[in-house]
Amino acid sequence: MLVLLFDIDGTLISTGGAGLNALRATMREEFGIAEPNDVPVSGRTDRGIARDLFRAHELAETEAHWQRFLDSYLRHLADQLPRTRGRVLPGVASLLDALRGLERVRLGLLTGNVQAGARLKLRHYGLDSYFAFGGFGDRHADRDGVAAEALDASREHLPAETQPDRVWVIGDTPMDITCARSISARCVAVATGSFPREALEAYSPDLAVDNLDRLDHLLEVLVG
Ligand SMILES: [Mg+2]
Known part of the structure; x- marks a missing residue:
């Protein structure tokens, strides 16, 4: 069984800044920080971003702070998604449609988004029905932890006794x-x-492409 794990931001969709806006609104409203310091966000996990913001502003890294951050972030994200002009990235819809129809392929997520944030974003762009499992950024500050979670989730999701014979990650950052x-x-x-x-x-990926719109080529590489 072939398992394909997709990143979300920059790979499936661009939210046009909705996520960043929600982060900034959260830091302002919940923690009184009008101008958050820049912390890296591309390819990072929400948990890791929050941790770095807490450290940058000398906020304690407590579970209570994380919960406040998360509740506010999800509220602002839901508010921001319809107000920012994002898009599904080129080729994504056709690729997912083609892959979904294949018997020996399973589609999952490997994203730094918290699970609820991932679902909000994908639902807004009409992509939520493609993915039944995944690894998310709720618990792991490091993306390697998310990858391990996604692999575990894929094994649980496969039919009994089936193992993945190949796993691919599709993403937009090192x-x-x-x-x-x-x-x-x-x-x-x-x-x-x-x-x-x-x-x-x-970083020597197996394949690097400008976008996902060469359907036949991608299917050949991924599925064979
Ligand atoms: Mg990404």
């Missing part, structure tokens, strides 16, 4: 490539996020 390697998965890197193709190629 961290997607390195986390794929951490679970011995193959990787397609796609340059529709914030990294150009040459920058991704430096």
Whole structure:
């Protein structure tokens, strides 16, 4: 059984800044920080981003702070998604439709989004029905932890006695490539996020593409 694990932001969709807006609104409303320090967000997990913001502003890294952050973030994200102009990235809808119809393929998520945030984003862009399982950014500050979670979830999701004979990660950042390697998965890197193709190629993905719109080529590589 072939397992394909998709990143969300920069790979399936661009939210047009909805996520960042929600982060900023959360820091302002919940923690009184009008101008949050820049922390890296591309390829990161929500848990890791929150931890870095707490550290940058000398807020205690407590479970209570995380829960406040999460509740506010999800509320603002739901509010922001319809107000920002995002899009499904090129080729994504056709690729997912083609893959969904294949008997020996299972589609999952490998995303730094918290699970509820991932569902909000995918539902808004009409993509939530493709993915039945995944690894998410609720617990892991490090993306490699999310990859391990996604692999575990895929094993639980497969029919009894079935093992994945191949696992692919499809993502838009160097961290997607390195986390794929951490679970011995193959990787397609796609340059529709914030990294150009040459920058991704430096991390030696199995394939680097400008976008996901060459359907036949992608199916050949992924499915064979
Ligand atoms: Mg991404």
